Amino acid sequence: MHSRREWAWGYLLIAPMALGLAVFYLWPIAQTLYLSMTESGVFGGYTWVGTANFADLFTDEEMYGALGNTLLYSVLVLAGVPLSIVVAALLNVPGLRGLSIYRTLYFLPVVTMPAAVGLTWSYLFNGDFGAINHVLGTVGIDGPYWLGDPDFAIYAIAVVGIWSSIGYNAVLFLAGLQGIPRHYYEAAEIDGAGRLRQFFRITLPLLTPTTFFVVVITMINALQVFDLVYLMIDLKSPALEGSRTIVYLFYETGFVQNQRGLAAAIAVILLVLILVLTAIQFRLQKKWVHYE
Protein backbone atom coordinates (compact mmCIF):
# COMPACT_ATOMS: atom_id res chain seq x y z
CA MET A 1 0.00 0.00 0.00
CA HIS A 2 1.33 3.44 -0.85
CA SER A 3 1.04 4.79 2.64
CA ARG A 4 2.07 8.35 1.76
CA ARG A 5 -0.82 8.50 -0.68
CA GLU A 6 -3.09 7.04 1.93
CA TRP A 7 -2.12 9.80 4.36
CA ALA A 8 -2.84 12.45 1.77
CA TRP A 9 -6.23 10.94 0.96
CA GLY A 10 -7.07 10.72 4.66
CA TYR A 11 -6.39 14.41 5.26
CA LEU A 12 -8.08 15.41 2.03
CA LEU A 13 -11.32 13.56 2.76
CA ILE A 14 -11.51 14.83 6.33
CA ALA A 15 -10.57 18.40 5.42
CA PRO A 16 -14.03 19.77 4.52
CA MET A 17 -15.64 18.47 7.69
CA ALA A 18 -12.68 19.43 9.88
CA LEU A 19 -12.69 22.93 8.46
CA GLY A 20 -16.42 23.32 9.06
CA LEU A 21 -16.17 22.01 12.59
CA ALA A 22 -13.28 24.38 13.28
CA VAL A 23 -15.23 27.41 12.04
CA PHE A 24 -18.69 26.58 13.41
CA TYR A 25 -17.87 24.53 16.50
CA LEU A 26 -14.31 24.82 17.84
CA TRP A 27 -13.78 28.53 17.23
CA PRO A 28 -17.20 29.36 18.75
CA ILE A 29 -16.39 27.34 21.87
CA ALA A 30 -13.15 29.28 22.40
CA GLN A 31 -14.93 32.52 21.57
CA THR A 32 -17.76 31.85 24.05
CA LEU A 33 -15.24 31.09 26.78
CA TYR A 34 -13.59 34.42 26.01
CA LEU A 35 -16.86 36.35 25.74
CA SER A 36 -17.98 35.03 29.13
CA MET A 37 -15.21 37.21 30.60
CA THR A 38 -16.29 40.35 28.74
CA GLU A 39 -19.07 42.86 28.69
CA SER A 40 -20.63 43.97 25.43
CA GLY A 41 -20.57 47.69 24.88
CA VAL A 42 -23.40 49.86 23.58
CA PHE A 43 -21.64 50.46 20.26
CA GLY A 44 -20.49 46.88 19.81
CA GLY A 45 -17.09 45.63 20.90
CA TYR A 46 -16.25 43.97 24.16
CA THR A 47 -14.41 45.01 27.29
CA TRP A 48 -12.63 42.54 29.52
CA VAL A 49 -14.30 42.16 32.91
CA GLY A 50 -12.68 38.97 34.19
CA THR A 51 -14.98 36.86 36.35
CA ALA A 52 -17.45 39.68 37.00
CA ASN A 53 -20.20 38.04 34.90
CA PHE A 54 -19.98 34.87 36.96
CA ALA A 55 -19.93 36.84 40.21
CA ASP A 56 -23.08 38.65 39.03
CA LEU A 57 -24.80 35.41 38.07
CA PHE A 58 -24.02 33.75 41.38
CA THR A 59 -25.91 36.48 43.20
CA ASP A 60 -28.71 36.67 40.65
CA GLU A 61 -32.09 35.35 41.77
CA GLU A 62 -33.22 34.76 38.19
CA MET A 63 -30.18 32.56 37.63
CA TYR A 64 -30.97 30.47 40.70
CA GLY A 65 -34.60 30.30 39.65
CA ALA A 66 -33.59 29.08 36.20
CA LEU A 67 -31.17 26.57 37.70
CA GLY A 68 -33.86 25.22 40.02
CA ASN A 69 -36.46 25.03 37.25
CA THR A 70 -34.03 23.24 34.94
CA LEU A 71 -33.06 20.68 37.58
CA LEU A 72 -36.69 20.09 38.56
CA TYR A 73 -37.64 19.61 34.90
CA SER A 74 -34.74 17.18 34.38
CA VAL A 75 -35.67 15.09 37.42
CA LEU A 76 -39.31 14.94 36.28
CA VAL A 77 -38.36 13.85 32.75
CA LEU A 78 -35.92 11.25 34.10
CA ALA A 79 -38.72 9.90 36.28
CA GLY A 80 -40.54 9.16 33.02
CA VAL A 81 -37.81 6.82 31.76
CA PRO A 82 -39.35 3.68 33.35
CA LEU A 83 -42.44 4.27 31.19
CA SER A 84 -40.26 3.72 28.10
CA ILE A 85 -38.93 0.47 29.58
CA VAL A 86 -42.50 -0.75 30.10
CA VAL A 87 -43.47 0.19 26.54
CA ALA A 88 -40.36 -1.54 25.16
CA ALA A 89 -40.99 -4.67 27.25
CA LEU A 90 -44.58 -4.83 25.99
CA LEU A 91 -43.42 -4.35 22.39
CA ASN A 92 -40.95 -7.20 22.95
CA VAL A 93 -43.62 -9.75 23.98
CA PRO A 94 -43.02 -12.78 21.70
CA GLY A 95 -45.57 -13.17 18.95
CA LEU A 96 -46.92 -9.62 19.32
CA ARG A 97 -48.50 -8.41 16.12
CA GLY A 98 -48.73 -4.81 14.96
CA LEU A 99 -45.26 -3.86 16.20
CA SER A 100 -44.63 -1.36 13.41
CA ILE A 101 -48.03 0.29 13.93
CA TYR A 102 -47.35 0.79 17.63
CA ARG A 103 -43.83 2.00 16.89
CA THR A 104 -45.17 4.57 14.45
CA LEU A 105 -47.75 5.85 16.92
CA TYR A 106 -45.33 6.10 19.85
CA PHE A 107 -42.77 7.76 17.60
CA LEU A 108 -45.17 10.38 16.26
CA PRO A 109 -44.33 12.94 18.98
CA VAL A 110 -40.62 12.48 18.27
CA VAL A 111 -40.90 13.30 14.58
CA THR A 112 -43.38 16.13 14.91
CA MET A 113 -42.09 19.68 14.99
CA PRO A 114 -41.77 20.85 18.62
CA ALA A 115 -43.44 24.11 17.60
CA ALA A 116 -46.61 22.25 16.64
CA VAL A 117 -46.38 20.01 19.70
CA GLY A 118 -45.87 22.90 22.12
CA LEU A 119 -48.75 24.92 20.72
CA THR A 120 -51.12 21.96 20.84
CA TRP A 121 -50.28 21.19 24.45
CA SER A 122 -50.61 24.83 25.49
CA TYR A 123 -54.18 24.62 24.16
CA LEU A 124 -54.80 21.35 26.03
CA PHE A 125 -53.46 22.86 29.26
CA ASN A 126 -55.51 26.06 28.99
CA GLY A 127 -57.17 26.78 32.32
CA ASP A 128 -60.55 27.79 30.89
CA PHE A 129 -61.32 25.78 27.78
CA GLY A 130 -58.53 23.21 27.89
CA ALA A 131 -59.38 19.55 27.50
CA ILE A 132 -57.15 18.50 30.40
CA ASN A 133 -59.03 20.51 33.01
CA HIS A 134 -62.28 19.37 31.43
CA VAL A 135 -61.26 15.72 31.90
CA LEU A 136 -60.05 16.45 35.45
CA GLY A 137 -63.38 18.17 36.10
CA THR A 138 -65.34 15.06 35.20
CA VAL A 139 -63.62 13.24 38.09
CA GLY A 140 -64.16 16.18 40.44
CA ILE A 141 -60.72 17.79 40.30
CA ASP A 142 -60.56 21.55 39.83
CA GLY A 143 -57.44 21.95 37.65
CA PRO A 144 -55.19 25.02 37.96
CA TYR A 145 -54.29 27.52 35.25
CA TRP A 146 -51.36 25.31 34.37
CA LEU A 147 -49.38 27.59 32.07
CA GLY A 148 -50.31 30.79 33.89
CA ASP A 149 -49.30 29.56 37.34
CA PRO A 150 -45.62 29.59 38.38
CA ASP A 151 -46.25 26.64 40.71
CA PHE A 152 -47.62 24.34 38.02
CA ALA A 153 -46.14 25.41 34.69
CA ILE A 154 -42.96 23.36 34.88
CA TYR A 155 -44.96 20.20 35.65
CA ALA A 156 -47.14 20.75 32.59
CA ILE A 157 -44.04 21.25 30.45
CA ALA A 158 -42.46 18.10 31.93
CA VAL A 159 -45.56 16.10 31.00
CA VAL A 160 -45.01 17.14 27.39
CA GLY A 161 -41.28 16.44 27.72
CA ILE A 162 -41.97 12.88 28.88
CA TRP A 163 -44.70 12.35 26.30
CA SER A 164 -42.43 13.40 23.46
CA SER A 165 -39.46 11.27 24.54
CA ILE A 166 -41.17 7.93 25.32
CA GLY A 167 -41.03 6.74 21.70
CA TYR A 168 -37.36 7.54 21.18
CA ASN A 169 -36.29 5.92 24.45
CA ALA A 170 -38.52 2.90 23.88
CA VAL A 171 -36.78 2.26 20.55
CA LEU A 172 -33.40 2.25 22.32
CA PHE A 173 -34.72 -0.04 25.06
CA LEU A 174 -36.28 -2.36 22.50
CA ALA A 175 -32.89 -2.71 20.81
CA GLY A 176 -31.37 -3.47 24.22
CA LEU A 177 -34.05 -6.06 24.96
CA GLN A 178 -33.51 -7.80 21.67
CA GLY A 179 -29.83 -8.14 22.55
CA ILE A 180 -30.60 -10.27 25.62
CA PRO A 181 -29.99 -13.95 24.73
CA ARG A 182 -33.14 -16.06 24.87
CA HIS A 183 -31.46 -18.91 26.73
CA TYR A 184 -31.47 -16.88 29.95
CA TYR A 185 -35.24 -16.91 29.87
CA GLU A 186 -35.41 -20.57 28.93
CA ALA A 187 -33.21 -21.45 31.91
CA ALA A 188 -35.36 -19.29 34.19
CA GLU A 189 -38.51 -20.95 32.90
CA ILE A 190 -37.10 -24.39 33.68
CA ASP A 191 -36.36 -23.14 37.19
CA GLY A 192 -40.03 -22.16 37.42
CA ALA A 193 -39.59 -18.38 37.51
CA GLY A 194 -42.74 -16.46 36.51
CA ARG A 195 -42.85 -13.64 33.93
CA LEU A 196 -42.65 -10.90 36.53
CA ARG A 197 -39.72 -12.54 38.30
CA GLN A 198 -37.95 -12.99 34.97
CA PHE A 199 -38.46 -9.28 34.25
CA PHE A 200 -36.90 -8.16 37.52
CA ARG A 201 -34.14 -10.78 37.74
CA ILE A 202 -33.06 -11.04 34.09
CA THR A 203 -34.47 -8.25 31.94
CA LEU A 204 -33.78 -5.24 34.16
CA PRO A 205 -30.19 -6.19 35.16
CA LEU A 206 -29.22 -7.06 31.59
CA LEU A 207 -30.82 -3.85 30.36
CA THR A 208 -28.74 -1.62 32.66
CA PRO A 209 -26.16 -0.62 29.99
CA THR A 210 -28.99 0.64 27.74
CA THR A 211 -30.67 2.26 30.74
CA PHE A 212 -27.45 4.07 31.59
CA PHE A 213 -27.13 5.36 28.03
CA VAL A 214 -30.76 6.51 27.95
CA VAL A 215 -30.52 8.20 31.35
CA VAL A 216 -27.39 10.15 30.35
CA ILE A 217 -28.83 11.23 26.99
CA THR A 218 -32.20 12.15 28.51
CA MET A 219 -30.52 14.15 31.25
CA ILE A 220 -28.29 16.08 28.84
CA ASN A 221 -31.29 16.90 26.62
CA ALA A 222 -33.48 17.89 29.56
CA LEU A 223 -30.84 20.27 30.92
CA GLN A 224 -31.02 22.10 27.59
CA VAL A 225 -34.80 22.38 27.29
CA PHE A 226 -35.85 25.55 25.48
CA ASP A 227 -38.41 24.92 22.72
CA LEU A 228 -41.25 23.76 24.96
CA VAL A 229 -40.83 26.59 27.45
CA TYR A 230 -40.58 29.18 24.69
CA LEU A 231 -43.71 27.87 22.98
CA MET A 232 -45.90 27.06 25.94
CA ILE A 233 -45.21 30.04 28.20
CA ASP A 234 -46.08 33.51 27.06
CA LEU A 235 -43.35 36.13 27.49
CA LYS A 236 -45.62 38.15 29.77
CA SER A 237 -46.98 35.18 31.68
CA PRO A 238 -46.48 35.25 35.47
CA ALA A 239 -45.59 31.55 35.09
CA LEU A 240 -42.30 32.40 33.39
CA GLU A 241 -40.70 32.85 36.80
CA GLY A 242 -41.53 29.23 37.62
CA SER A 243 -40.60 27.79 34.24
CA ARG A 244 -37.71 29.86 32.90
CA THR A 245 -34.90 27.37 32.21
CA ILE A 246 -31.19 28.06 31.82
CA VAL A 247 -31.29 28.04 28.02
CA TYR A 248 -34.34 30.30 28.09
CA LEU A 249 -32.43 32.72 30.33
CA PHE A 250 -29.49 32.46 27.93
CA TYR A 251 -31.72 33.33 24.97
CA GLU A 252 -33.39 36.21 26.83
CA THR A 253 -30.07 37.65 28.01
CA GLY A 254 -28.17 37.25 24.76
CA PHE A 255 -30.76 37.93 22.10
CA VAL A 256 -33.59 39.90 23.72
CA GLN A 257 -31.51 42.09 26.03
CA ASN A 258 -28.38 41.82 23.86
CA GLN A 259 -26.02 41.23 26.77
CA ARG A 260 -23.74 38.86 24.90
CA GLY A 261 -20.98 38.60 27.51
CA LEU A 262 -23.39 37.74 30.29
CA ALA A 263 -25.21 35.24 28.05
CA ALA A 264 -21.89 33.58 27.21
CA ALA A 265 -21.25 33.20 30.94
CA ILE A 266 -24.66 31.49 31.30
CA ALA A 267 -23.72 29.10 28.49
CA VAL A 268 -20.45 28.30 30.25
CA ILE A 269 -22.30 27.56 33.48
CA LEU A 270 -24.60 25.22 31.53
CA LEU A 271 -21.56 23.46 30.07
CA VAL A 272 -20.04 22.98 33.53
CA LEU A 273 -23.37 21.75 34.90
CA ILE A 274 -23.69 19.17 32.12
CA LEU A 275 -20.09 18.02 32.50
CA VAL A 276 -20.38 17.66 36.28
CA LEU A 277 -23.70 15.82 36.20
CA THR A 278 -22.50 13.51 33.40
CA ALA A 279 -19.29 12.76 35.32
CA ILE A 280 -21.39 11.92 38.38
CA GLN A 281 -23.49 9.57 36.24
CA PHE A 282 -20.36 7.82 35.01
CA ARG A 283 -19.14 7.47 38.60
CA LEU A 284 -22.45 6.09 39.78
CA GLN A 285 -22.73 3.60 36.93
CA LYS A 286 -20.25 1.29 38.63
CA LYS A 287 -22.83 0.76 41.35
CA TRP A 288 -25.72 -0.26 39.15
CA VAL A 289 -24.72 -0.99 35.55
CA HIS A 290 -23.87 -4.62 34.74
CA TYR A 291 -21.83 -5.32 31.65
CA GLU A 292 -21.85 -8.95 30.56
Place this chain on the structure above:
Amino acid sequence: MSKPRTWPAHVFLAAGALVMLAPFAWQLVVSLQTLPDSLRVPPKFTPSWQWSNFADVFRSVPLARQFLNTVVVTAAVTAGQLLLCSLAAFAFARLRFPGRGALFLLFLAVLMVPGELFLIPRYEIMQGLGWLNSLQALIAPGVFGAFGTFMLRQFFLSLPRELDEAASIDGASPLQIYWHILLPLVRPGLLALGMLTVMWSWSSLLWPLVVNTDPEMMTLSAGLASLRGQFLTNFPILFAGSVVASLPVIVLFAVMQRQLIAGIAFTGSKG
Protein backbone atom coordinates in the same frame (compact mmCIF):
# COMPACT_ATOMS: atom_id res chain seq x y z
CA MET B 1 -41.44 -22.64 25.55
CA SER B 2 -45.10 -21.93 26.21
CA LYS B 3 -46.71 -19.43 23.89
CA PRO B 4 -47.65 -16.38 25.96
CA ARG B 5 -50.90 -14.54 25.50
CA THR B 6 -50.44 -11.21 23.80
CA TRP B 7 -53.74 -9.52 24.57
CA PRO B 8 -52.69 -7.97 27.91
CA ALA B 9 -49.79 -6.30 26.11
CA HIS B 10 -52.20 -5.05 23.45
CA VAL B 11 -54.49 -3.51 26.08
CA PHE B 12 -51.67 -1.44 27.61
CA LEU B 13 -50.02 -0.58 24.31
CA ALA B 14 -53.29 0.56 22.77
CA ALA B 15 -54.09 2.72 25.79
CA GLY B 16 -50.64 4.30 25.55
CA ALA B 17 -50.97 4.78 21.81
CA LEU B 18 -54.21 6.65 22.44
CA VAL B 19 -52.38 9.06 24.75
CA MET B 20 -49.71 9.52 22.06
CA LEU B 21 -52.25 10.13 19.33
CA ALA B 22 -54.89 12.20 21.13
CA PRO B 23 -53.13 15.60 20.96
CA PHE B 24 -52.67 15.19 17.19
CA ALA B 25 -56.26 14.18 16.65
CA TRP B 26 -57.38 17.11 18.78
CA GLN B 27 -55.15 19.49 16.83
CA LEU B 28 -56.67 18.29 13.57
CA VAL B 29 -60.21 18.70 14.93
CA VAL B 30 -59.57 22.24 16.20
CA SER B 31 -57.90 23.23 12.93
CA LEU B 32 -61.34 22.72 11.38
CA GLN B 33 -63.32 24.63 13.98
CA THR B 34 -64.54 28.19 14.04
CA LEU B 35 -62.91 30.52 16.55
CA PRO B 36 -65.90 30.58 18.97
CA ASP B 37 -66.17 26.77 18.77
CA SER B 38 -62.52 26.41 19.69
CA LEU B 39 -63.01 28.41 22.88
CA ARG B 40 -66.16 26.68 24.10
CA VAL B 41 -66.51 25.42 27.67
CA PRO B 42 -66.88 22.44 27.89
CA PRO B 43 -64.71 21.76 24.81
CA LYS B 44 -66.42 20.81 21.57
CA PHE B 45 -64.77 17.61 20.36
CA THR B 46 -66.06 17.66 16.78
CA PRO B 47 -64.93 19.77 13.83
CA SER B 48 -67.12 22.54 12.39
CA TRP B 49 -65.53 21.91 8.97
CA GLN B 50 -64.18 25.43 8.71
CA TRP B 51 -61.83 24.68 5.79
CA SER B 52 -61.12 28.37 5.30
CA ASN B 53 -58.72 28.22 8.29
CA PHE B 54 -56.19 26.60 6.00
CA ALA B 55 -56.52 29.40 3.46
CA ASP B 56 -56.46 32.03 6.21
CA VAL B 57 -53.19 30.84 7.68
CA PHE B 58 -51.54 31.15 4.28
CA ARG B 59 -52.97 34.65 3.96
CA SER B 60 -52.09 35.95 7.42
CA VAL B 61 -48.41 34.98 7.42
CA PRO B 62 -46.00 34.19 4.59
CA LEU B 63 -46.56 30.48 5.30
CA ALA B 64 -45.96 29.41 1.71
CA ARG B 65 -42.67 31.28 1.70
CA GLN B 66 -41.70 29.79 5.08
CA PHE B 67 -42.60 26.34 3.80
CA LEU B 68 -40.33 26.83 0.81
CA ASN B 69 -37.54 28.15 3.07
CA THR B 70 -37.83 25.09 5.27
CA VAL B 71 -37.74 22.70 2.30
CA VAL B 72 -34.68 24.39 0.77
CA VAL B 73 -32.78 24.54 4.08
CA THR B 74 -33.63 20.97 5.03
CA ALA B 75 -32.67 19.59 1.62
CA ALA B 76 -29.36 21.49 1.53
CA VAL B 77 -28.43 20.60 5.10
CA THR B 78 -29.27 16.93 4.60
CA ALA B 79 -27.36 16.63 1.33
CA GLY B 80 -24.36 18.41 2.86
CA GLN B 81 -24.40 16.24 5.98
CA LEU B 82 -24.60 13.01 3.99
CA LEU B 83 -21.69 13.94 1.74
CA LEU B 84 -19.32 15.53 4.27
CA CYS B 85 -20.05 13.11 7.13
CA SER B 86 -19.63 10.04 4.92
CA LEU B 87 -16.33 11.33 3.50
CA ALA B 88 -14.90 12.01 6.95
CA ALA B 89 -16.35 8.81 8.38
CA PHE B 90 -14.84 6.76 5.57
CA ALA B 91 -11.42 8.30 6.15
CA PHE B 92 -11.61 7.73 9.91
CA ALA B 93 -12.75 4.14 9.54
CA ARG B 94 -10.68 2.92 6.57
CA LEU B 95 -7.60 5.06 6.03
CA ARG B 96 -4.46 5.26 8.15
CA PHE B 97 -2.80 8.61 8.68
CA PRO B 98 -0.90 10.21 11.54
CA GLY B 99 -3.05 12.05 14.07
CA ARG B 100 -6.20 10.10 13.15
CA GLY B 101 -6.93 9.14 16.74
CA ALA B 102 -6.39 12.64 18.11
CA LEU B 103 -8.51 14.20 15.35
CA PHE B 104 -11.33 11.78 16.02
CA LEU B 105 -11.22 12.58 19.73
CA LEU B 106 -11.58 16.24 18.81
CA PHE B 107 -14.69 15.36 16.78
CA LEU B 108 -16.09 13.47 19.77
CA ALA B 109 -15.37 16.39 22.08
CA VAL B 110 -17.45 18.64 19.82
CA LEU B 111 -20.27 16.14 20.18
CA MET B 112 -20.38 16.61 23.93
CA VAL B 113 -20.58 20.40 24.04
CA PRO B 114 -24.11 21.80 24.33
CA GLY B 115 -25.28 23.79 21.30
CA GLU B 116 -25.74 27.00 23.24
CA LEU B 117 -21.97 27.46 23.34
CA PHE B 118 -21.84 27.88 19.59
CA LEU B 119 -24.74 30.26 19.28
CA ILE B 120 -23.36 33.74 19.98
CA PRO B 121 -20.11 33.43 17.98
CA ARG B 122 -22.01 31.84 15.08
CA TYR B 123 -24.43 34.73 15.17
CA GLU B 124 -21.52 37.14 14.99
CA ILE B 125 -19.97 35.21 12.10
CA MET B 126 -23.25 35.53 10.20
CA GLN B 127 -23.49 39.18 11.11
CA GLY B 128 -19.94 39.73 9.87
CA LEU B 129 -20.71 38.01 6.57
CA GLY B 130 -23.90 40.04 6.20
CA TRP B 131 -25.84 36.78 6.22
CA LEU B 132 -28.46 37.60 8.86
CA ASN B 133 -31.94 36.97 7.45
CA SER B 134 -30.68 34.67 4.73
CA LEU B 135 -31.07 31.00 3.96
CA GLN B 136 -27.31 30.45 3.91
CA ALA B 137 -27.22 31.45 7.58
CA LEU B 138 -29.48 28.48 8.28
CA ILE B 139 -27.67 26.09 5.94
CA ALA B 140 -23.96 26.78 6.53
CA PRO B 141 -23.56 25.61 10.15
CA GLY B 142 -26.04 22.77 9.60
CA VAL B 143 -24.07 20.84 6.99
CA PHE B 144 -21.26 20.09 9.45
CA GLY B 145 -21.86 17.54 12.15
CA ALA B 146 -19.75 15.46 14.47
CA PHE B 147 -22.68 13.18 15.24
CA GLY B 148 -23.18 12.12 11.63
CA THR B 149 -19.46 11.45 11.22
CA PHE B 150 -19.45 9.33 14.35
CA MET B 151 -22.59 7.43 13.32
CA LEU B 152 -21.44 6.65 9.78
CA ARG B 153 -18.00 5.66 11.05
CA GLN B 154 -19.74 2.91 13.02
CA PHE B 155 -21.36 1.69 9.81
CA PHE B 156 -18.08 1.77 7.85
CA LEU B 157 -16.32 -0.12 10.65
CA SER B 158 -18.86 -2.93 10.44
CA LEU B 159 -17.87 -3.76 6.82
CA PRO B 160 -15.19 -6.42 6.15
CA ARG B 161 -11.66 -5.18 5.49
CA GLU B 162 -11.17 -7.52 2.52
CA LEU B 163 -13.47 -5.33 0.43
CA ASP B 164 -11.16 -2.34 0.23
CA GLU B 165 -7.97 -4.39 0.32
CA ALA B 166 -8.97 -6.29 -2.79
CA ALA B 167 -10.01 -3.09 -4.58
CA SER B 168 -6.83 -1.35 -3.52
CA ILE B 169 -4.71 -4.17 -4.97
CA ASP B 170 -6.65 -3.75 -8.20
CA GLY B 171 -5.49 -0.13 -8.21
CA ALA B 172 -8.60 1.68 -7.05
CA SER B 173 -8.02 5.01 -5.32
CA PRO B 174 -9.52 5.61 -1.88
CA LEU B 175 -12.08 7.94 -3.46
CA GLN B 176 -13.14 5.17 -5.88
CA ILE B 177 -13.32 2.66 -3.04
CA TYR B 178 -15.44 5.10 -1.04
CA TRP B 179 -17.82 5.91 -3.86
CA HIS B 180 -18.16 2.60 -5.76
CA ILE B 181 -17.67 -0.05 -3.10
CA LEU B 182 -18.35 1.11 0.45
CA LEU B 183 -20.92 3.89 0.06
CA PRO B 184 -23.54 1.56 -1.46
CA LEU B 185 -23.00 -0.82 1.45
CA VAL B 186 -23.63 1.82 4.14
CA ARG B 187 -26.92 2.84 2.53
CA PRO B 188 -28.88 1.93 5.69
CA GLY B 189 -26.66 4.30 7.66
CA LEU B 190 -27.08 7.06 5.09
CA LEU B 191 -30.86 6.63 5.13
CA ALA B 192 -30.96 6.75 8.92
CA LEU B 193 -28.70 9.80 9.14
CA GLY B 194 -30.68 11.42 6.33
CA MET B 195 -33.96 10.89 8.18
CA LEU B 196 -32.55 12.18 11.47
CA THR B 197 -31.10 15.24 9.75
CA VAL B 198 -34.38 15.98 7.99
CA MET B 199 -36.20 15.71 11.30
CA TRP B 200 -33.79 17.94 13.21
CA SER B 201 -33.40 20.50 10.48
CA TRP B 202 -37.14 20.70 9.82
CA SER B 203 -37.95 21.25 13.50
CA SER B 204 -35.04 23.25 14.82
CA LEU B 205 -36.12 26.44 16.53
CA LEU B 206 -33.47 28.29 18.52
CA TRP B 207 -30.94 29.03 15.75
CA PRO B 208 -33.54 30.04 13.13
CA LEU B 209 -35.26 32.17 15.73
CA VAL B 210 -32.05 34.04 16.51
CA VAL B 211 -30.60 34.46 13.05
CA ASN B 212 -33.63 35.19 10.86
CA THR B 213 -36.09 37.68 12.30
CA ASP B 214 -37.72 38.74 9.04
CA PRO B 215 -40.93 36.67 8.63
CA GLU B 216 -40.16 36.19 4.92
CA MET B 217 -36.90 34.44 5.79
CA MET B 218 -38.18 32.35 8.71
CA THR B 219 -38.60 28.61 8.72
CA LEU B 220 -41.94 27.06 9.65
CA SER B 221 -40.81 26.39 13.20
CA ALA B 222 -40.01 30.01 13.95
CA GLY B 223 -42.94 31.17 11.83
CA LEU B 224 -45.40 29.16 13.91
CA ALA B 225 -43.86 30.46 17.12
CA SER B 226 -44.30 34.04 15.95
CA LEU B 227 -47.84 33.29 14.82
CA ARG B 228 -48.65 32.53 18.44
CA GLY B 229 -47.75 36.09 19.38
CA GLN B 230 -49.89 37.63 16.66
CA PHE B 231 -53.05 35.60 17.08
CA LEU B 232 -52.94 34.86 20.73
CA THR B 233 -56.16 32.91 20.95
CA ASN B 234 -56.85 32.02 17.35
CA PHE B 235 -56.15 28.34 17.81
CA PRO B 236 -57.97 27.09 14.69
CA ILE B 237 -55.71 29.12 12.41
CA LEU B 238 -52.66 28.34 14.50
CA PHE B 239 -53.41 24.63 14.28
CA ALA B 240 -54.09 24.74 10.56
CA GLY B 241 -50.55 26.10 10.29
CA SER B 242 -49.26 23.39 12.62
CA VAL B 243 -50.85 20.64 10.54
CA VAL B 244 -49.31 22.02 7.34
CA ALA B 245 -45.92 22.33 9.05
CA SER B 246 -45.73 18.89 10.61
CA LEU B 247 -47.42 16.77 7.95
CA PRO B 248 -44.47 16.37 5.53
CA VAL B 249 -42.14 14.92 8.14
CA ILE B 250 -44.86 12.65 9.53
CA VAL B 251 -45.55 11.28 6.04
CA LEU B 252 -41.83 10.81 5.39
CA PHE B 253 -41.49 9.00 8.69
CA ALA B 254 -44.45 6.73 7.97
CA VAL B 255 -42.75 5.68 4.72
CA MET B 256 -39.21 5.39 6.08
CA GLN B 257 -39.74 4.37 9.71
CA ARG B 258 -37.92 1.05 9.47
CA GLN B 259 -34.63 2.66 8.34
CA LEU B 260 -34.85 5.46 10.88
CA ILE B 261 -35.57 3.14 13.80
CA ALA B 262 -32.77 0.79 12.73
CA GLY B 263 -30.35 3.72 12.64
CA ILE B 264 -31.31 4.99 16.07
CA ALA B 265 -31.12 1.51 17.57
CA PHE B 266 -27.74 0.94 15.89
CA THR B 267 -26.03 4.07 17.18
CA GLY B 268 -27.90 3.94 20.46
CA SER B 269 -26.69 0.50 21.43
CA LYS B 270 -23.14 1.28 20.42
CA GLY B 271 -23.04 4.81 21.80
